[in-house]
Amino acid sequence: MPTPSRTSLDAITAAGGDILDTRGLPGLTMQAVAQAVGVKPPSLYKHVADRDALVGLVADAAATDLATHLARRGGVAGLAGRGELAGLARSLRAWATAHPERFRLVFSGHGSPEVAAAAGAPLLKAARDLVGPADKLSAARLLTAWATGFISMELAGAFQLGGNVDAAFEYGIGRLTAALHEG
Amino acid sequence: MPTPSRTSLDAITAAGGDILDTRGLPGLTMQAVAQAVGVKPPSLYKHVADRDALVGLVADAAATDLATHLARRGGVAGLAGRGELAGLARSLRAWATAHPERFRLVFSGHGSPEVAAAAGAPLLKAARDLVGPADKLSAARLLTAWATGFISMELAGAFQLGGNVDAAFEYGIGRLTAALHEG
């Protein structure tokens, strides 16, 4: 007699995201997720291959959330060129500050490359407006690498030497957008 | 009757580094390290508080290794200003490529902030030569954030969109050093 699923991939993914936020990646265990969706751990294997696959699902969901966050911000501002890139960088940092564990997971390589690439689309578009199609990929990578590196170091507590971290972020935005604008 | 230690912190740290290289951070277990130094797992707790502390030791050893690698390269080249920063960035990437797991660990926040800061000293010096003392901290952070972000994405396989990754790295060096030089 076929029994309807007592849980679902969506429920599992959502519960995984909540657990990631509150207990970090080490706390994202099969047991914790199973309990959150009201099922015993072995049942999860009917929906997911193993823990790695579950972590990948949570990573992809976070990347998609980030993508819509970036796309919305870009649309609202409607600025072209230099200001658009700056806005995207600030928007990325704001999202990372609100969801530090999700940010770390998105850029850790646990998700699918396709989903991660989709999240970078707004950046690619803004980069093309600034430097033209020939250099847009390199320019987008320059800004993405800097922003994710800066935010990762900030989240890891690597900015112990003092100084204003907000100011350092704005300094980077200013120098980078100026450097790209000239090219 | 006092018994001389059958192992040591140095041996434990060195074995931890080897295991990290070959089996990654998940493979860096108390059991694996104990076996490598010829001891049973409970004995490690006479030398180390817990696994987190052991991981921290390995991270600090890696950061120190990176620091000497960067300092040596800087000394050999002997270039001032713009070329020095570019050389340091390439040197960082070369070290990361040779020891990807150690690189990831160094910038993951598991080590002590003091040791990590010491590794950044050559960069701080090169930045001061280029932009002056007022902006040296922001400038060093700009280059460090970009380089670590770029390399992290490269190691995570985030550069799926094609294009020449080496060329993108050189593009970043060129734009960044130019932007800092003008300031």
Added chain:
DNA sequence: ACCTGAACACCGTTCAAGT
């Protein structure tokens, strides 16, 4: 067709007992 209990291998950690 999905869920469960029981089981196994593995891991971190504690502690009393050895030398």
Added chain:
DNA sequence: ACCTGAACACCGTTCAAGT
């Protein structure tokens, strides 16, 4: 003073048995 065996809690995963 350091090392060990035994033990405990926890985790991922498999599988036969339930409904």
